[in-house]
Amino acid sequence: MKVTVLCGGVGGARFVRGAVEVAGADSVVVVGNVGDDVEVLGLHVSPDLDSILYALAGLNDEQRGWGRAGETWEALAVVRELGGESWFALGDRDLGLHLVRTQALRAGEPLSGVTARLASALRVETRLLPATDDRLRTWIETPAGSFPFQEWFVARGHRDEVDGVRFEGADAAAPAPGVLEALAEADLIVLAPSNPFVSIAPILAVPGLREALAARRVPCVAVSPLIGGRAVKGPADRMLARLAGGTSPRHVTRCYEGLVDAIVVDEADAHDLAGLGEVRPIVTRTLMADADARRRLAEVALGAVPA
Numbered sequence: 001m002k003v004t005v006l007c008g009g010v011g012g013a014r015f016v017r018g019a020v021e022v023a024g025a026d027s028v029v030v031v032g033n034v035g036d037d038v039e040v041l042g043l044h045v046s047p048d049l050d051s052i053l054y055a056l057a058g059l060n061d062e063q064r065g066w067g068r069a070g071e072t073w074e075a076l077a078v079v080r081e082l083g084g085e086s087w088f089a090l091g092d093r094d095l096g097l098h099l100v101r102t103q104a105l106r107a108g109e110p111l112s113g114v115t116a117r118l119a120s121a122l123r124v125e126t127r128l129l130p131a132t133d134d135r136l137r138t139w140i141e142t143p144a145g146s147f148p149f150q151e152w153f154v155a156r157g158h159r160d161e162v163d164g165v166r167f168e169g170a171d172a173a174a175p176a177p178g179v180l181e182a183l184a185e186a187d188l189i190v191l192a193p194s195n196p197f198v199s200i201a202p203i204l205a206v207p208g209l210r211e212a213l214a215a216r217r218v219p220c221v222a223v224s225p226l227i228g229g230r231a232v233k234g235p236a237d238r239m240l241a242r243l244a245g246g247t248s249p250r251h252v253t254r255c256y257e258g259l260v261d262a263i264v265v266d267e268a269d270a271h272d273l274a275g276l277g278e279v280r281p282i283v284t285r286t287l288m289a290d291a292d293a294r295r296r297l298a299e300v301a302l303g304a305v306p307a
């Protein structure tokens with residue numbers, strides 16, 4: 001069975017790791033968000049692609065929840081000491097990857113090309129595709145003004161309420177090579193338990209992707225990133241409350257109107273399954289607390305279609 005997963009960073013990456021363990025590395029293609037990409041210290045950082053790479057390579061830091069395990073912070077300490085740009089935490093090992101990526105991009109290699117090389121160097125067999133090779137950047141509209149994604153998320157600690165999200169460059173972006181094929185060839189499409197507004201929406205904003213999903217001939221299942229109406233981490237619940245009017249399964253589902261056939265929701269949300277329309281709820285435990293839990297969740301989500 002071929003599975004194509006649309007995925008943000010940390011939450012999605014955990015799920016993808018489970019999906020690969022269940023279906024096998026060759027059976028899964030991951031389409032990753034690039035709306036959070038940012039230039040820091042002259043380097044091109046792709047936080048969501050890197051979260052996926054690190055998770056699939058088994059290099060991610062489980063405790064901290066992001067970045068690499070065994071990370072050190074010497075370079076950043078020097079940057080701070082020298083009065084350089086230090087608002088965005090980049091560890092020494094992480095920096096090594098950003099150096100390699102940035103050099104390749106400057107030499108004209110597309111992001112999809114360098115991502116494939118990085119994956120292969122890290123012995124990740126799963127195909128990881130950026131949604132687009134073109135420049136697409138998420139902007140957050142708040143009562144305090146409009147901010148590039150990382151300025152709102154990291155520098156301002158996502159404290160501002162979100163009135164809207166826009167994707168600069170999306171109109172002129174093209175799907176990266178392999179993305180439309182991965183959607184067309186899949187037996188199942190999964191929307192990972194990622195933030196609908198800032199992880200999945202920027203992928204769907206690439207012209208052709210939403211249309212491909214809407215025209216799918218195979219099932220598409222979303223996994224809710226909320227448990228008991230609350231985000232496990234991050235601002236997804238606050239964003240849903242303000243932008244979708246609530247945090248129940250129907251509000252999550254509404255973010256994906258016409259795009260999904262089923263939604264995997266947590267037992268803690270099973271009391272409120274009204275208003276899902278044609279979308280079939282699949283109730284299970286969705287907290288990926290450990291390897292077993294993420295494998296079980298992937299099994300349930302992938303089970304949405306007969307093998």
Ligand code: GDP
Binds near residue numbers: 009192193198
């Ligand atoms: P980011 O780009 O690093 O913010 O990552 P994503 O957008 O992919 O994932 C963030 C979302 O993952 C948050 O809304 C969390 O609620 C959700 N999430 C994190 N861990 C879990 C989990 O174990 N289970 C579920 N259902 N959602 C999770």
Ligand code: CA
Binds near residue numbers: 010036048199
């Ligand atoms: Ca992200």
